[in-house]
Amino acid sequence: MVANRGAESTTSSSTRGVLSSRPRRCSRTSLPYGRNSGVGGDGYGGPVTTTEPARARASQPESRLALVRRARRTNRELAVTYPDAHCELDFTSPLELLVATVLSAQTTDKRVNLTTPALFARYPDAAAYAGADREELEELLRPTGFFRAKAQSVIGIGQALVERFDGEVPGRLEDLVTLPGVGRKTANVVLGNAFGVPGLTVDTHFGRLVRRLGWTTEEDPVKVEQVVGGLVERSEWTMLSHRLIFHGRRVCFARKPACGACTIARWCPSFGVGEVDPVKAAKLVKTS
Numbered sequence: 110m111v112a113n114r115g116a117e118s119t120t121s122s123s124t125r126g127v128l129s130s131r132p133r134r135c136s137r138t139s140l141p142y143g144r145n146s147g148v149g150g151d152g153y154g155g156p157v158t159t160t161e162p163a164r165a166r167a168s169q170p171e172s173r174l175a176l177v178r179r180a181r182r183t184n185r186e187l188a189v190t191y192p193d194a195h196c197e198l199d200f201t202s203p204l205e206l207l208v209a210t211v212l213s214a215q216t217t218d219k220r221v222n223l224t225t226p227a228l229f230a231r232y233p234d235a236a237a238y239a240g241a242d243r244e245e246l247e248e249l250l251r252p253t254g255f256f257r258a259k260a261q262s263v264i265g266i267g268q269a270l271v272e273r274f275d276g277e278v279p280g281r282l283e284d285l286v287t288l289p290g291v292g293r294k295t296a297n298v299v300l301g302n303a304f305g306v307p308g309l310t311v312d313t314h315f316g317r318l319v320r321r322l323g324w325t326t327e328e329d330p331v332k333v334e335q336v337v338g339g340l341v342e343r344s345e346w347t348m349l350s351h352r353l354i355f356h357g358r359r360v361c362f363a364r365k366p367a368c369g370a371c372t373i374a375r376w377c378p379s380f381g382v383g384e385v386d387p388v389k390a391a392k393l394v395k396t397s
């Protein structure tokens with residue numbers, strides 16, 4: 110998701126300073142995958158040199174303190190690797206971010222970003238969604254898949270916002286999750302990117318990475334959120350989410366991760382589950 114036009118939105122005083130009047134585009138085209146240079150010749154710099162990946166030390170029990178330190182070091186390295194990590198949905202308001210995030214289920218952010226300009230122009234506020242013609246809305250949402258269910262959610266969100274929140278997206282987790290089709294993941298996207306409230310976005314990439322990194326073995330997103338929230342500074346939660354999602358989309362793929370081109374390999378006990386040859390791994394890395 111992204112800080113731009115897209116994902117979740119709201120307009121209140123608390124959003125000032127987070128949102129700008131210009132459409133923000135979460136999906137910037139170039140990946141600042143920027144350390145070292147040379148491997149692959151595509152701007153991707155390759156992994157931090159590591160002679161002893163965490164996997165080699167995995168047989169030794171790790172203390173709680175060591176785990177916290179490793180998680181925070183990993184986050185700092187990801188910050189160097191992805192200095193421009195951001196929400197990859199386009200949005201200009203909390204409402205746009207909320208709607209875009211709901212639409213992003215089971216599809217790509219790029220697909221959502223192709224759909225939302227016309228959608229946001231046609232439905233500028235919660236009241237417009239509340240009174241939308243269902244068939245017309247479904248046609249607009251068709252390219253994102255599951256368009257009937259998504260239209261239902263968006264109309265329901267519009268109605269709930271008008272009826273219970275004066276047409277504004279609320280800035281509290283406990284209120285956001287009462288909206289149709291809005292769970293903790295979507296709520297945290299809105300809070301983190303439209304309201305500046307730190308939140309962990311436990312999507313499929315986030316969950317896969319923190320398990321590979323050995324931060325947790327939990328599968329339940331709520332439990333993952335609780336565990337990771339206890340490892341990394343609260344102020345880092347939103348950016349950590351962006352960084353892990355960036356890394357999951359570009360390097361640590363579900364199938365065949367590019368371990369040999371991974372900048373956080375030295376802190377990863379799963380090093381070796383994917384391609385370890387640096388040259389072959391660099392060719393797997395996605396740069397946009």
Ligand code: SF4
Pocket residue numbers: 321322360361362366367368369371372373374377378379380381382383
């Ligand atoms: S790419 Fe490999 S080394 Fe890097 S985080 Fe993923 S599993 Fe670990």
